[in-house]
Amino acid sequence: MNPPCGRCKKAVYPTEKINCLDKYWHKSCFSCEVCKMALSMNNYKGFDKKPYCSMHYPKMSFTIVNETPENLRLKQQTMLNSQALYKEDFEKNKGKAFHFVADTPEMQRVKKTQDQISNIKYHEEFEKSKVRSDAPPPENRKDDDEKQPAQPQVYNQQQPGPVRPAAVAPPSGGKRYQALYSYTAADADEVSLQEGDLISDVEPIDEGWIFGRNQRTGQRGMLPANYVQAV
Template sequence: MNPPCARCKKIVYPTEKVNCLDKFWHKACFQCEICKMTLNMKNYKGYDKKPYCNAHYPKSTFTAVADTPENLRLKKQSKLQSQVQYKEDFEKNKGKGFSAVANTPELERIKKNQELVSNIKYHEEFEKSKGTSAAGGERRNSHDTPKYRPEPEMHRGFQPQAPSQQEPQPQVYTPPPSTPSAPPPSSGKRFRAVYDYAAADDDEVSFQDGDLIVDVQQIDEGWMYGTVERTGDTGMLPANYVEAV
């Protein structure tokens, strides 16, 4: 027995039968529920066992859930549980250090700016310390030669008396200026280069493997200050490129 059409309720014969969406349709009755456009098995979309075209296919939307007392209670309980879990994890991980932060472009920019600022600050402090050490050396040199003041001869049994106003004051003996002597040998530390190094900044020095570096002063664990004996250049150099002689 031939089944009826799902739209017009008339008998559907095999030559014009369309079997779709668990129903039988005439080819001409297989239409969109909204615009009545004739559909086929390739361009139809089924919703609630009814055919629709692509333009009028019903869109599923989400419904907002009202804040009922039960929902509010569950929300508050979930928040409390999350806080308890956070405190437990915090107590477990306390003292183990901070977790690694992903290197985002913003963090990379901030990190680069901090490195530039630290380098500028380091060079400023180094220039100040170098100027202070040079000024201190000049002040020390100006007081290297003390004035000679001869002591009065003390004989046994002689009692010194306070000079009267009529007695002349003793003259201060000033020795004649002596000829300048040769500068003393350098007392700084001596190091030998074990690698080649090319200066990366104006206040650094370049050297080659085997060069002798004199008058070396330790700045910190990573840098020194000295003079390359082969070239006569003075500046900063990395400490891990040299070894003590």
């Protein structure tokens, strides 16, 4: 059975059927409700399940409330009630501390940077304490010095002259850094590191991150600045 048209209510046959706005239409009946301009599926705008053209599409309007004495009195009363509720809540929560930090991507990055800095400081303190524990006591070092024979002094027969510094090869493409620790990338825009990797084309981003290329893998992206040092 052929469905009725949404405008003329006559049967709509498959050859001339348009299915739109939860109704079936003849192609000739699918027109603007105001100006009767023929519409298609590409240029119609629906409102209340009726087709309209762009010119006569109903626009939403805002209701303007006149500032009468009664409305002003109600507005003032609402403000007073709001202030009373605020003061009541303030008195109830006085002395209580609220700590709420939004878990945004930026806060997650800052938290991760702080954790990495803490880990590095822990490693540095551990290495320092290890060196201090491995060093012999002062009296043992004195005995070791007494046991070692004095080294003969060798005098150079040539006249001393100005010392020439060794030639240093210029860096290729800006500053170069070397990884102090291994790091696994947590995001797609970061670069993984292994201890000893060389980083080139370094660009500072902020206090805790830099942008560079790992020469071992060829990947380019962000990496923590406290995991590398300049070479």
